[in-house]
Amino acid sequence: RxxxxxxxxxxxxxxxxxxxxxxxxxxxxxEIGHIVVRPGGAPCPCGQHGCLERFxxxxxxxxxxxxxxxxxxxDAADCAKAVDSGDPRAGVVWQxxxxxxxxxxxxxxxxxxxxxxxxxxxxxxxxxTLFTPLREAIRQRITxxxxxxxxxxxxxxxxxxxxAGLLAWDLLASTDRMxxxx
Numbered sequence: 001r002x003x004x005x006x007x008x009x010x011x012x013x014x015x016x017x018x019x020x021x022x023x024x025x026x027x028x029x030x031e032i033g034h035i036v037v038r039p040g041g042a043p044c045p046c047g048q049h050g051c052l053e054r055f056x057x058x059x060x061x062x063x064x065x066x067x068x069x070x071x072x073x074x075d076a077a078d079c080a081k082a083v084d085s086g087d088p089r090a091g092v093v094w095q096x097x098x099x100x101x102x103x104x105x106x107x108x109x110x111x112x113x114x115x116x117x118x119x120x121x122x123x124x125x126x127x128x129t130l131f132t133p134l135r136e137a138i139r140q141r142i143t144x145x146x147x148x149x150x151x152x153x154x155x156x157x158x159x160x161x162x163x164a165g166l167l168a169w170d171l172l173a174s175t176d177r178m179x180x181x182x
Contacts, residue, residue, distance in 0.1 A: 120153025
C-alpha cells in the first residue's frame with residue numbers, strides 16, 4: 001500500500017493498493033489537496049476555505065515567498081534556495097508550508113495506513129530541504145500511526161506523461177476490439 005502525493009501548482013494524490021491505483025467510487029480518490037487543514041483559511045477554487053493546496057503547493061509557496069521577499073517574480077524554487085542559504089523569512093514561509101503539508105498527510109496516514117509515502121511534483125525538487133523537515137513534522141504529529149517510509153518520486157517531471165501513457169495502454173487493453181472501428 002502506498003500514497004503518492006504530487007506537489008505542484010496544486011496537490012494531487014494517488015492511493016496504491018495491491019499494485020493498482022484506487023480511483024474511488026466516483027473517480028476522485030486521492031484529492032488530498034482539498035483536505036481542509038486550516039479551517040476558515042484562504043478560499044480555494046473548489047469552494048472550500050483552508051484547503052491543503054492553498055498552503056503547501058508550489059503555487060502557494062511561490063505566492064507566500066513573493067509577498068515575504070518583496071519580489072513579485074520569486075517562486076517556490078527561489079524560496080527553497082533562500083532556506084538553504086539561511087534566510088529567516090524563507091524559513092518561516094517554508095515551515096508554514098511544511099506544517100500544513102504534515103497536517104494533511106497525517107490525516108491521510110490515519111485513513112490509509114500506507115507503508116510508503118511517495119512525494120513528487122515540482123516542490124519535491126527541493127530535495128532534503130523539503131524531506132528532512134517534512135519527515136520530522138510527521139514524526140512529531142503521529143501518535144498510534146506508523147511512520148511510513150517517505151521517499152521522493154523516482155520519475156521526476158516525466159511521471160505525468162508516463163502515467164498518461166499507461167492509462168491509455170490500460171484502456172486499450174480493456175476495450176473489446178469489436179467495439180473499435182476504423
